[in-house]
């Protein structure tokens with residue numbers, strides 16, 4: 001096959017020319033650009049991020065407190081101006097989306113509203129392996145309501161000897177426990193295995209059982225195409241520092257379906273940032289939440305942390321999710337094809353519809369392997385006990401990098417095999 005007729009290279013041409021140059025590429029130990037395959041953990045920095053932060057620092061320096069109401073670009077409503085861009089990424093209506101806090105805090109805020117045990121319906125069902133922060137969040141909400149997490153947090157994981165969760169197992173567990181479930185809380189793309197679930201199908205299964213259905217989309221937002229409104233998801237939360245390239249600890253985002261978002265009677269943890277901006281300063285007024293997901297905000301949003309998110313969302317606006325996903329499917333497919341005869345196990349589903357950009361590679365000596373990859377200029381990450389996660393990112397990873405990574409991996413594995421255990 002020549003360079004020209006490789007399908008992945010065709011897809012490479014589909015995104016805006018020069019897109020990779022819009023990002024800072026980290027440096028390898030030898031001074032060359034690193035092969036960065038860790039965008040599923042921390043996305044790279046857009047070159048526009050630093051000027052965006054600088055602009056807010058300048059506004060602070062020039063206007064002080066008046067920058068909150070600077071008519072040209074008021075900080076007071078900066079978070080709401082980003083809702084449309086975020087809504088396009090997750091397939092939502094702008095009113096259903098808000099930018100606030102970070103992910104686990106947002107999961108807590110949403111659980112306070114949407115985990116409402118009543119009568120027999122007291123359990124939460126989740127998929128495993130469950131990200132540690134999610135497990136702690138769910139457990140603490142059960143404990144706070146006087147429930148026993150050991151009994152009331154039901155985790156449906158892979159069968160013994162398997163790596164992936166069978167969707168039928170989730171559906172069966174949901175149906176079997178229908179009378180006991182208050183909430184189904186699932187990950188859109190599993191952090192460890194890279195398995196992507198059929199969100200529409202599982203949301204329907206949860207609703208059929210009479211449960212509320214929420215999603216952690218940390219590894220799905222900006223990675224796979226989503227249609228949260230049409231799929232009738234009740235609520236969801238995600239971070240912006242992975243596929244959304246918003247920077248470490250950047251401002252997170254939530255989705256609350258319109259039918260709940262406009263319902264002011266839903267109990268929620270209050271704070272002034274969740275009020276309509278017009279009455280935010282009212283000293284005596286009742287808690288009258290802002291319309292939509294914005295009504296779940298509580299505290300002042302960090303303007304400095306929001307600036308790089310805005311810079312990154314502008315790139316997503318320009319590219320659009322469908323072309324981005326098309327290139328992602330091609331790149332990850334190419335990576336998988338290159339790995340076909342490499343002695344390492346790929347545990348991520350083979351079907352592109354059941355995965356995003358990430359492939360999880362299983363190896364008994366994964367941690368040592370990662371260190372050797374790092375020494376050769378490859379940035380990936382390790383999840384105990386035996387996984388290396390790699391993700392070609394459609395905005396900045398090249399086909400040539402994928403091929404170089406696989407060549408390096410092949411060499412390292414051959415060297416290890418020669419030197420023995």
Ligand SMILES: Cc1ncc(COP(=O)(O)O)c(C=O)c1O
Pocket residue numbers: 102103104105131133134187191216218219239
């Ligand atoms: C699936 C998942 N859930 C939750 C979190 C926690 O996010 P945060 O530290 O922003 O609360 C992460 C972070 O990587 C994650 O991957």
